[in-house]
Amino acid sequence: MSLLERLNQDMKQAMRAKDKETLSVIRMVKASLQNEAIKLGKDELAEQEELTVLSRELKQRKDSLHEFKEAGRDDLVLKLEDELKILQVYMPKQLSEEEVESIVVETIQEVSATSKKDMGKVMGALMPKVKGKADGALVNQLVQKHLS
Template sequence: MSLFDQINTDLTTAMKAREKERTAALRNIKKVLIEAKTASSSHDLEDTEVIKIIQKLAKQGTDSANLYKEQGREDLAAEELVQVAVFEAYLPKKLTNEELTTAVKAIIESAGATSIKEMGKVMGLASSQLAGKADGKDIADMVKALLS
């Protein structure tokens, strides 16, 4: 079952269980996925594309929650964080700092990089291999630390 189909099934289940917040979050995901489907030339979305879209939604929700907190709107921040929790349930498990360090070291060795000048080459490999498992900023910081 594809991730898109899983989201549809979970949406139906949440609607039957009358889970208001979960239903709203899943509808939001489905809306964005349908928009992406119609915008692309192929009519099927791969799971990797779905994951990227959900990651983007989760990041936007987290940013919105932070803005709401800064403005003293804890009620709106809580709503956003509930949706982000639903989004994150469909994302792959994030790497711990130790796992990220090990993965980046292996990528640096396979690329044969020895200096910070080769960061671009390492980042290209790391970004593709660790997509969805770690944030790009965290990957970049780790590469910088290991190459300097």
């Protein structure tokens, strides 16, 4: 089942259950997916492109969450935390830190990286492998740790 089909199904359930929060998040994600498809000039997005859009939505909310926490906006923090929980349902299972670290070490060996100068080369080869399955900040941190 594609992500769009799953979203449509969950949207119907949310409507029946009168779950406004879930319904709102699903509608925002669907709109983002449709906008991306229009931008790319396609009728339907590939799974990887859908994952990119979902990751972008998650990142935007995480960034906003950080800003709202700093500003002391607890009302908005709670709302965003709920939205993040709903979005996480549609993301692939996240890799553990150990799994990410093993992929990082493997990729460093593949590209024969030896110093921090090779960071771009490593990240370029690594990110497609962990896209949507690991936090980019964690990946970056682990790469720096192994290249120093």
